[in-house]
Amino acid sequence: MSGPGAAAGPGWQRDSSGLSVLAEEPHGAAPVDFLQELPSCQSARRRRGGTQERRPALLGTAGSRGNAARALQQEKGERRDPSAREYTGCMAEKRIIRDSQQADTEHSSEWEKWRRTSCKSLKKALSEVKGLSSYLVLWRHDIHNIEGKYGTGIQSYFSFLRFMVLLNFINFILVFSFVTLPTIISKYGVFNSTIAYTSPKNIDNICTIYEPNDNKGVVYFYTYLKDLLSGTGFLEVTSLFYGYYLIDAVLISITKYNLPLAYLLATFAYLALSFLWLLKRSVEGFKQNLVHDADPFQSYCNKVFAGWDFCITDPNAARLKHRSLQYELQTDLQEERLKQKIAERTMEEKLRIYSLRVFINIIVIAILSGCFYSIYRVTVFSQEDSSDSDNANSLVNLLVQYLPSIVITLANFIAPLIFSILIRFEDYMPAFEIRMTLLRCVFLRLASIGVLLFSLWSQISDCRNDKCEPCGYNYKLYPCWESDVGQEMYKLMIFDFIVILAVALFVDFPRKLLVTHCSWKLVQWFGHQEFEISNNVLEIIYGQTICWIGTFFSPLLPAIATIKYFIVFYVKKIVLIHTCKPAARPVRASGSNFFFLVVLLIGLLLAFVPLGVSIAHIPSSKACGPFRSFNTSWEVIPDTVLLFPKALQDIIFGVTSEAFAVPLFVILCIIMFYVIALDRAHKRMVEQLREQLVLESRDKMFLIRKITEAQKNP
Amino acid sequence: MGGSASLIPRDLLGEYQELTFLSKQEILLAYKRFSELLPKDERENGWSARVPKSQILTLPELRANPFQHRICRVFSTSDTRDDSMSFEDFLDMLSVFSDSATSDIKSHYAFRIFDFDEDGTLDRKDLEQLVNCLTGQGEESRLSSEEMEQLIQNILEESDIDKDGTINLSEFQHVVSRSPDFASSFKIVL
Numbered sequence: 001m002s003g004p005g006a007a008a009g010p011g012w013q014r015d016s017s018g019l020s021v022l023a024e025e026p027h028g029a030a031p032v033d034f035l036q037e038l039p040s041c042q043s044a045r046r047r048r049g050g051t052q053e054r055r056p057a058l059l060g061t062a063g064s065r066g067n068a069a070r071a072l073q074q075e076k077g078e079r080r081d082p083s084a085r086e087y088t089g090c091m092a093e094k095r096i097i098r099d100s101q102q103a104d105t106e107h108s109s110e111w112e113k114w115r116r117t118s119c120k121s122l123k124k125a126l127s128e129v130k131g132l133s134s135y136l137v138l139w140r141h142d143i144h145n146i147e148g149k150y151g152t153g154i155q156s157y158f159s160f161l162r163f164m165v166l167l168n169f170i171n172f173i174l175v176f177s178f179v180t181l182p183t184i185i186s187k188y189g190v191f192n193s194t195i196a197y198t199s200p201k202n203i204d205n206i207c208t209i210y211e212p213n214d215n216k217g218v219v220y221f222y223t224y225l226k227d228l229l230s231g232t233g234f235l236e237v238t239s240l241f242y243g244y245y246l247i248d249a250v251l252i253s254i255t256k257y258n259l260p261l262a263y264l265l266a267t268f269a270y271l272a273l274s275f276l277w278l279l280k281r282s283v284e285g286f287k288q289n290l291v292h293d294a295d296p297f298q299s300y301c302n303k304v305f306a307g308w309d310f311c312i313t314d315p316n317a318a319r320l321k322h323r324s325l326q327y328e329l330q331t332d333l334q335e336e337r338l339k340q341k342i343a344e345r346t347m348e349e350k351l352r353i354y355s356l357r358v359f360i361n362i363i364v365i366a367i368l369s370g371c372f373y374s375i376y377r378v379t380v381f382s383q384e385d386s387s388d389s390d391n392a393n394s395l396v397n398l399l400v401q402y403l404p405s406i407v408i409t410l411a412n413f414i415a416p417l418i419f420s421i422l423i424r425f426e427d428y429m430p431a432f433e434i435r436m437t438l439l440r441c442v443f444l445r446l447a448s449i450g451v452l453l454f455s456l457w458s459q460i461s462d463c464r465n466d467k468c469e470p471c472g473y474n475y476k477l478y479p480c481w482e483s484d485v486g487q488e489m490y491k492l493m494i495f496d497f498i499v500i501l502a503v504a505l506f507v508d509f510p511r512k513l514l515v516t517h518c519s520w521k522l523v524q525w526f527g528h529q530e531f532e533i534s535n536n537v538l539e540i541i542y543g544q545t546i547c548w549i550g551t552f553f554s555p556l557l558p559a560i561a562t563i564k565y566f567i568v569f570y571v572k573k574i575v576l577i578h579t580c581k582p583a584a585r586p587v588r589a590s591g592s593n594f595f596f597l598v599v600l601l602i603g604l605l606l607a608f609v610p611l612g613v614s615i616a617h618i619p620s621s622k623a624c625g626p627f628r629s630f631n632t633s634w635e636v637i638p639d640t641v642l643l644f645p646k647a648l649q650d651i652i653f654g655v656t657s658e659a660f661a662v663p664l665f666v667i668l669c670i671i672m673f674y675v676i677a678l679d680r681a682h683k684r685m686v687e688q689l690r691e692q693l694v695l696e697s698r699d700k701m702f703l704i705r706k707i708t709e710a711q712k713n714p
Numbered sequence: 715m716g717g718s719a720s721l722i723p724r725d726l727l728g729e730y731q732e733l734t735f736l737s738k739q740e741i742l743l744a745y746k747r748f749s750e751l752l753p754k755d756e757r758e759n760g761w762s763a764r765v766p767k768s769q770i771l772t773l774p775e776l777r778a779n780p781f782q783h784r785i786c787r788v789f790s791t792s793d794t795r796d797d798s799m800s801f802e803d804f805l806d807m808l809s810v811f812s813d814s815a816t817s818d819i820k821s822h823y824a825f826r827i828f829d830f831d832e833d834g835t836l837d838r839k840d841l842e843q844l845v846n847c848l849t850g851q852g853e854e855s856r857l858s859s860e861e862m863e864q865l866i867q868n869i870l871e872e873s874d875i876d877k878d879g880t881i882n883l884s885e886f887q888h889v890v891s892r893s894p895d896f897a898s899s900f901k902i903v904l
Contacts, residue, residue: 084732084733085732085733085734085809086816086819088819088822088823090789090791090802090803090806091733091791091802091803091805091806092791092802094733095729095733098732098733120732124731127731127737127738128737128738130737131737131738131739134737134739144903148774152895152898299872299892300865300868300869301869301872301889301893302893302894302895302896304841304844304845304848304865304869305828305886305889305890305893306890306893306896306899306900307848307895307899308779308780308847308848308899309899310775310779310781310811310899310900310901310902311775311899311901311902311903312778312779313774313775313777313778314778315777315778317778318779318780319850322780322848322849322850322855323850323855325848325849326848326849326850326855326857329845329848329861330857330861333857333861333864333865336864336868594894690875693875693876694875694876694877696876697876697877697878698877701878
């Protein structure tokens with residue numbers, strides 16, 4: 001016997017952990033025969049129903065059709081009976097399997113037969129419905145073409161746009177049918193409906209004065225245009241804004257429809273619907289259980305085995321895809337080598353890089369604060385200027401009204417450029433660089449809306465010098481402050497739309513013409529535009545967050561958003577087809593989808609904050625809107641609960657009290673710790689099983705070698 | 715549309731719906747595209763004729779695909795091994811690549827397509843050929859040998875559970891089930 005230092009025999013080596021390991025051996029030699037005859041191989045083959053007829057017949061065993069069918073019948077007891085189409089074989093084999101399945105069922109009971117036939121007819125009906133409804137899918141053909149020519153990364157952007165159109169449409173239907181429709185019905189007296197006004201009690205009359213400038217009398221034509229663009233004048237008194245919904249209840253024959261409650265509940269309903277729909281969509285694309293800590297999007301197996309988009313039909317697109325795959329693989333391999341170099345950095349290099357990063361982050365924070373402060377100042381200026389306006393009809397006044405939107409758009413345009421320059425000094429890995437820049441841009445976009453709203457509130461609740469004494473808010477400047485906030489959101493949305501159209505018309509197309517026809521070096525270095533998916537998606541998310549926040553103050557905003565995204569789809573499609581060159585660095589569909597949905601979820605959660613503050617904290621305006629007779633908008637709910645029967649009231653008050661919430665929190669914490677412990681135990685088990693599999697495989701190969709040797713030398 | 719519906723008998727259509735993952739409209743569209751590949755005189759009996767490989771590769775869905783030869787080889791049931799496809803083979807192919815096919819079936823066929831030497835496992839040579847298919851056919855589009863070595867090492871590290879240097883079907887299915895892109899990329903819709 002050799003000592004522990006030597007390997008176990010000829011052809012064996014020691015691996016890093018000291019175990020004997022077979023040297024690499026080319027396949028096609030003797031071991032393959034044995035491997036195919038192993039019981040595990042045979043049962044796997046039988047279970048999947050695959051045949052080996054089309055393979056070179058080294059393997060004589062489970063090859064014939066009859067064998068496959070018979071073996072299936074043996075296995076049938078072990079698992080749920082799958083339908084014939086789930087077998088991996090050609091059509092003829094599937095027929096045989098289906099016939100044998102049917103032959104079997106002849107022996108089963110009546111009830112089994114009935115269950116089987118009803119299952120089958122149900123499946124058939126469902127597939128018919130699915131086939132028909134696929135025609136109803138919006139833009140199916142367009143998106144299919146885009147996928148064929150540009151790959152799944154860009155196609156995911158357009159699917160996302162389609163999802164936005166649908167989401168906003170459903171939100172609009174929800175809010176319209178529960179809030180706007182009853183109001184309109186009662187105002188025009190359809191179905192013999194009447195309105196119930198309750199005069200607000202304990203309110204100083206001074207708080208209820210509200211005279212929107214309705215443009216009665218002779219006005220210039222451009223006043224209408226200005227009103228359309230800024231939501232004032234004739235638009236302010238329409239159902240577009242909060243101020244229109246002045247009524248307290250609608251009485252249709254005998255039923256009393258509580259409009260304030262409906263308004264608030266419709267708001268919660270569309271927020272909850274959006275949240276649940278987004279969650280469902282993000283989980284759909286991400287059904288992996290992350291037993292391993294590795295990032296599933298960045299794994300090499302994902303890039304190689306799922307690398308090629310089989311739906312590409314255009315040879316040019318295929319060529320580009322080849323190139324981008326090559327580039328991506330080479331970059332990733334390079335990054336890995338870089339990681340090793342980074343791990344070998346000296347202490348002083350690390351110190352230098354970390355201090356540089358801290359410094360640059362300080363610069364980034366400074367830039368962000370600069371942007372936010374300018375947004376705040378501009379909003380305050382614009383509000384003050386529009387409230388004491390002498391020349392209410394001039395172009396300058398319109399510009400001042402749009403100043404917050406202009407500043408936000410400029411900030412969102414310039415800051416990302418600065419970020420992408422700064423991040424090069426921070427010496428991160430390329431993939432991390434992209435993510436970091438994206439994160440900063442997302443934060444800028446969403447926080448600028450927050451800053452705008454915060455500055456609006458600081459104006460509305462500006463209570464120095466007793467400005468808001470009787471009413472709780474600055475009633476002189478803002479008799480109907482919800483309509484004002486609604487107007488700001490409306491302006492943001494309109495301006496966003498105008499910017500998208502203007503950029504397409506005045507930047508994208510001229511750039512394409514310039515690069516195609518002008519051969520100056522500078523112009524050629526600028527080059528054709530790439531379709532930047534992340535920037536476009538951030539645009540959408542920004543618009544959608546505005547819509548979510550704004551719908552409470554302006555119930556018809558989802559309709560405007562639907563129309564806006566509908567038009568934006570066609571604009572972006574034309575820009576893509578006519579001006580863009582495909583991106584050098586590919587974007588993967590699944591990674592992008594998940595990223596879009598996560599950022600959209602963040603936007604939605606961020607939208608909860610301003611809405612929460614408006615509904616629960618700031619007193620509702622007493623001059624307009626459905627919540628005149630309440631202190632804050634939220635008070636509708638406690639008031640309604642007080643009308644319920646006593647038992648139900650007690651339950652509801654019990655559930656929302658601290659005595660219930662604290663134990664619930666403690667129980668949830670315990671459950672969470674239990675689940676974390678379970679997860680850790682599972683991870684450990686999986687590691688152990690993997691090690692065991694490796695050992696078993698080594699044993700198997702060892703035994704096979706021994707048998708082969710023994711066969712050769714009898 | 716109505717014309718091609720009358721060329722496939724109703725019970726055959728129902729059988730195809732039962733045995734594949736395609737809907738009725740998809741089967742009819744497939745029939746229409748398949749019969750366009752046949753010469754005019756053979757179009758009457760579309761479902762019993764075989765289309766030679768060169769014709770199949772003129773389909774736009776396949777002509778830009780680097781795995782076109784493997785796809786024809788895997789799905790063809792021709793006895794003469796000339797990779798010609800009948801209509802049923804064509805339907806089988808579309809069924810596996812359709813949206814509603816289960817991920818089990820897709821991964822099984824993906825394994826067979828990637829197994830270039832058809833020995834039942836993906837070894838280093840198969841992986842090397844696979845990566846070369848992905849990056850393109852020219853000389854300058856291939857990875858260098860060190861890069862290829864590094865890449866194959868990484869792939870085997872991630873997917874070879876029993877560390878025998880090859881990827882068998884179960885390991886492949888396991889690693890592909892955790893790949894988020896697979897379902898959306900392994901798809902052909904006419």
